[in-house]
Amino acid sequence: MKRLVLVLAVLFATSAFAATAPKDAKVLEAKQGNVTFKHDTHAKVACEKCHGPGEAKAIGKMGKEKAHALCQACHKAEAKGPTKCAECHKK
Numbered sequence: 085m086k087r088l089v090l091v092l093a094v095l096f097a098t099s100a101f102a103a104t105a106p107k108d109a110k111v112l113e114a115k116q117g118n119v120t121f122k123h124d125t126h127a128k129v130a131c132e133k134c135h136g137p138g139e140a141k142a143i144g145k146m147g148k149e150k151a152h153a154l155c156q157a158c159h160k161a162e163a164k165g166p167t168k169c170a171e172c173h174k175k
């Protein structure tokens with residue numbers, strides 16, 4: 085019985101956070117030129133890294149400071165993904 089409760093608890097805990105990321109590209113509006121974000125190319129990054137703890141839902145307007153600190157910093161650190169303005173911001 086104890087074991088069953090434990091198994092159920094584990095199943096419940098994982099399913100609560102096992103949401104799948106949207107397949108379609110997300111367009112983040114910016115004066116500099118809109119930025120297209122794809123979950124597909126970021127499948128290795130934990131949801132929490134961008135969405136924070138709990139269920140991942142729409143972030144909305146991120147703002148320059150937060151977005152650059154999150155997106156650009158990782159691309160620089162991993163030497164992968166765009167780091168130049170025009171590679172992200174498309175007019």
Ligand code: HEC
Nearest residue numbers: 103104105106110121126129130131134140141142143144
């Ligand atoms: C590298 C950052 C990043 C990661 C990692 C990430 N997301 Fe997102 N996610 C975004 C951005 C940016 C948006 C679009 C902006 C917004 O939410 O309005 C978004 C949007 C979403 C939305 C809202 C979609 C809509 O149409 O309103 C959901 C749901 C979502 N993500 C789920 C996930 C899940 C589940 C994971 C993990 C499997 C995940 N995301 C991982 C950055 C990320």
Ligand code: HEC
Nearest residue numbers: 119120121122125126129154155158159162164165166172
């Ligand atoms: C924790 C690391 C990490 C974070 C955070 C991250 N990225 Fe990336 N990004 C990557 C990596 C790694 C690649 C290269 C993927 C590849 O080439 O397969 C990449 C590639 C990209 C690309 C080029 C490929 C494509 O999808 O068109 C764009 C655009 C991009 N990222 C935008 C963003 C934006 C916008 C954010 C913030 C909302 C963000 N990234 C946050 C790691 C990250």
Ligand code: HEC
Nearest residue numbers: 112114115116119145146147148151155156167168169172
């Ligand atoms: C890795 C992708 C990426 C790179 C590289 C990047 N940006 Fe951004 N930038 C973003 C994202 C994402 C946002 C936030 C959009 C939002 O608020 O939802 C943003 C926001 C901005 C904003 C605020 C726009 C507004 O309407 O609020 C400005 C201005 C800006 N960036 C300029 C630049 C400049 C200049 C460079 C080069 C020095 C640059 N960005 C490089 C992704 C990037």
